[in-house]
Amino acid sequence: xxxxxxxxxxxxxxxxxxxxRLLDAGEVETVIGYEVEVGGCVCxxxxxxxEETERLIWGEQCVHNLATFLKKPVTKERNKVAVIxxxxxxxxxxxxxxxxxxVREDIVIIGVDCIGxxxxxxxxxxxxxxxxxxxxxxxDFLVVDAEVDVRRFDVEGAEYSDVEELEEMPVEERLGxxxxxxxxxxxxxxxxxxxxxxxxxxxFTDQNMPQYxxxxxxxxxxxxxxxxxxxxxxxxxxxxxxxxxVCPVNIPLHLVNRKLVKDVDELFGYExxxxxxxxxxxxxxxxEDPDEFIM
Amino acid sequence: xxxxxxxxxxxxxxxxLLRQRGxxxxxxxxxxxxxxxxxxxxxxxxxxxxxxPQNSPKDFLFPRRExxxxxxxxxxxxxxxxxxxxxxxxxVRPCDAMAVQHLDxxxxxxxxxxxxxxxxxxxxxxxxxxxxxxxxxFCTSFGNGLxxxxxxxxxxxxxxxxxxxxxxxxxxxxxxxxxxxxxxGAPGRPSHDEKALKLRERAEKMITKRLDVDTTVKVLDNNxxxxxxKDVARKCIGCGICTYLCPTCYCxxxxxxxxxxxRFWDSCQFTVYSKHATGHNPRDQPYKRYRNRVYHKFVxxxxxxxxxxxxxxxxxxxxxxxxxxIFKIVAEAEVNxxxxxxxxxx
Numbered sequence: 001x002x003x004x005x006x007x008x009x010x011x012x013x014x015x016x017x018x019x020x021r022l023l024d025a026g027e028v029e030t031v032i033g034y035e036v037e038v039g040g041c042v043c044x045x046x047x048x049x050x051e052e053t054e055r056l057i058w059g060e061q062c063v064h065n066l067a068t069f070l071k072k073p074v075t076k077e078r079n080k081v082a083v084i085x086x087x088x089x090x091x092x093x094x095x096x097x098x099x100x101x102x103v104r105e106d107i108v109i110i111g112v113d114c115i116g117x118x119x120x121x122x123x124x125x126x127x128x129x130x131x132x133x134x135x136x137x138x139x140d141f142l143v144v145d146a147e148v149d150v151r152r153f154d155v156e157g158a159e160y161s162d163v164e165e166l167e168e169m170p171v172e173e174r175l176g177x178x179x180x181x182x183x184x185x186x187x188x189x190x191x192x193x194x195x196x197x198x199x200x201x202x203x204f205t206d207q208n209m210p211q212y213x214x215x216x217x218x219x220x221x222x223x224x225x226x227x228x229x230x231x232x233x234x235x236x237x238x239x240x241x242x243x244x245x246v247c248p249v250n251i252p253l254h255l256v257n258r259k260l261v262k263d264v265d266e267l268f269g270y271e272x273x274x275x276x277x278x279x280x281x282x283x284x285x286x287x288e289d290p291d292e293f294i295m
Numbered sequence: 296x297x298x299x300x301x302x303x304x305x306x307x308x309x310x311x312l313l314r315q316r317g318x319x320x321x322x323x324x325x326x327x328x329x330x331x332x333x334x335x336x337x338x339x340x341x342x343x344x345x346x347x348p349q350n351s352p353k354d355f356l357f358p359r360r361e362x363x364x365x366x367x368x369x370x371x372x373x374x375x376x377x378x379x380x381x382x383x384x385x386x387v388r389p390c391d392a393m394a395v396q397h398l399d400x401x402x403x404x405x406x407x408x409x410x411x412x413x414x415x416x417x418x419x420x421x422x423x424x425x426x427x428x429x430x431x432x433f434c435t436s437f438g439n440g441l442x443x444x445x446x447x448x449x450x451x452x453x454x455x456x457x458x459x460x461x462x463x464x465x466x467x468x469x470x471x472x473x474x475x476x477x478x479x480g481a482p483g484r485p486s487h488d489e490k491a492l493k494l495r496e497r498a499e500k501m502i503t504k505r506l507d508v509d510t511t512v513k514v515l516d517n518n519x520x521x522x523x524x525k526d527v528a529r530k531c532i533g534c535g536i537c538t539y540l541c542p543t544c545y546c547x548x549x550x551x552x553x554x555x556x557x558r559f560w561d562s563c564q565f566t567v568y569s570k571h572a573t574g575h576n577p578r579d580q581p582y583k584r585y586r587n588r589v590y591h592k593f594v595x596x597x598x599x600x601x602x603x604x605x606x607x608x609x610x611x612x613x614x615x616x617x618x619x620x621i622f623k624i625v626a627e628a629e630v631n632x633x634x635x636x637x638x639x640x641x
Contacts, residue, residue: 039430043618044530064617073580074529186359189565190534194616206567214552216360216559246616248349248536250327 005146011112012058014143015084018110020050022082028108032069033084034062041120044069056084058143060118063125065242067092070102071199082108082140086117087133091238091273092196094138098276099236099283101199111139113148126254127241130159138276158271160262166255178223184249185222187215191229191253194246197236204228230256235264235282238273296465297474298483305479306453306461307338312476313383318419321355322385323348332384341386343455346429347608351391351542352384356398356414359539360559363410367554377410379417386423390434390606392448393441394542395420400600401545410558419469422449426494431609433504433622439602443502444495454491462487506626508593508603514629515594519586521632527624528582530617535562537611537619538588543604563587585619593625 003014019031035045035055042061047053067089069075085093090111096102113135116128134148166174189205192198204212205225213228214221230237230253239261243253264270267290268281281289301309313320314336322341324333332348332355335341362375387395395415402411425443428434435442446452450470454462462483465471538544539560546568548561561568564585569578578584596604605621612620 037618037620037623041618046529068532069530072532074525074582186535186539186560188535188539188562190532190536190616193532193534202566206565215548215550216552216557218360218552242616246532246534246536248540248614250329 111136113145310338
């Protein structure tokens with residue numbers, strides 16, 4: 001269901017109206033959206049009744065990927081939830097559907113057009129600079145931004161110049177770069193908890209029989225964590241960059257993820273979170289799979 | 296106690312002198328876009344304008360990873376006692392200095408922790424008063440004298456009087472000795488004290504967040520089973536940022552790696568933290584883990600040490616990916632628990 005085209009404030013009231021209708025009709029138990037707190041910071045909010053829908057907002061600081069909450073018990077124990085989703089967030093939802101983690105009928109996607117999100121300083125987020133998903137590709141409701149409706153965005157295909165820069169580094173220099181980043185890691189696992197696709201009931205880092213990597217924050221353990229986390233997301237990461245956003249010590253985690261996104265793109269011509277009926281390439285076998293590495 | 300007024304140049308000279316005397320000087324410095332406590336090489340490269348560094352003095356007294364002992368294949372055990380590195384923590388805010396007091400209590404509770412105490416005995420705290428507290432700060436709520444200019448918990452206290460000068464006050468005997476080393480600067484005069492007092496009053500007024508600690512403790516203690524905790528923890532994603540950046544959270548784990556026995560930070564926000572060997576987990580839900588953090592700070596520690604294990608520094612909210620606000624949660628507990636009408640009564 002497509003709304004008419006709005007400005008930013010109009011979009012917020014449309015979001016409230018849709019949420020109110022859904023809650024009043026008992027179609028959903030909860031709406032997960034954004035609110036602005038007394039101090040002025042925007043944060044996620046869970047709305048359970050229509051009187052509370054006034055709290056919902058829309059703007060340029062709705063940076064959080066709310067699809068993350070779909071993997072959390074707090075959402076899973078609800079019968080049906082609605083999620084306010086930007087184009088990038090919807091790709092996470094599609095990836096969760098592809099992997100059988102989200103049942104389409106159990107969620108209502110309130111898709112929202114997005115021209116880009118900004119950090120607390122007002123700078124456009126890195127992930128937004130090459131956005132190809134200003135309009136969510138999958139939704140039950142679409143809240144249309146007048147600007148997105150008419151503006152043609154200039155980005156055509158995926159762009160990997162940041163990864164290429166890293167690939168061109170001599171091996172020693174690249175290792176040095178990642179070692180310095182790994183040194184900063186405090187092993188808070190915010191990257192894991194914030195990632196919508198990191199949903200294992202028991203993370204390999206939490207297993208101790210056998211233990212896959214040292215628990216203590218040593219350079220070896222940190223390095224392994226950063227790399228194995230990314231490997232687990234190969235062919236699954238949709239590039240929402242929540243890992244980057246939540247990392248308290250500013251490790252550029254997206255670079256490892258994007259290297260794998262690029263490899264999967266080149267090897268399998270596949271992009272995660274696009275087609276709900278497709279299966280991620282690393283979870284299926286095809287005779288056409290590239291196998292140059294064997295011989 | 297003795298006082299002096301010094302300028303930036305004199306402060307730089309003082310840092311150089313401390314280094315010459317064999318002290319490792321740790322102060323707030325820029326690392327990328329972050330401000331963190333780290334070793335400074337010269338007096339010139341530490342920051343003078345900041346709310347609080349991302350990390351806290353905890354990192355230097357109770358490091359995130361340390362070796363306790365090592366052993367050989369023959370069963371020989373070698374105790375590893377931390378080197379006595381003479382350290383000066385410079386620019387410590389009153390909240391962080393109070394946090395060190397809390398850590399002192401916990402690491403000397405049932406027995407004296409030799410690792411912590413060895414470092415602590417070799418650490419000198421030089422405080423820096425807060426002239427511009429952040430809107431997230433609520434240090435004046437705790438009734439233990441804590442405030443933006445509190446100096447009781449440091450050895451030497453700095454108050455920035457204006458763009459050019461700092462008032463330096465000796466607080467402890469060590470502080471007196473340090474102050475006598477400063478050859479530059481001028482003696483402190485009553486006009487400086489008056490200026491410092493005005494700055495203090497202004498800073499205290501800037502802190503508008505206030506918590507009624509006694510009521511909060513009571514309300515929490517009586518409402519462990521309230522659905523309120525389920526509500527407030529909904530947006531918590533269960534990472535360990537709040538606990539690791541908290542200046543008072545002190546939980547740790549001990550594991551062997553190779554031939555070393557290590558102690559390293561652990562967090563009650565993690566699922567495995569409370570998981571039993573049987574597989575049973577008494578804190579199996581995220582809200583139970585979040586509630587535990589709140590209760591440890593505001594109920595359990597209070598019962599054991601008659602203090603709340605929070606200093607109002609605001610780091611947990613500032614760095615939380617979802618902006619979970621511990622102040623709001625405890626301050627509004629009473630009202631909301633009554634509204635929910637469940638739990639054990641207020």
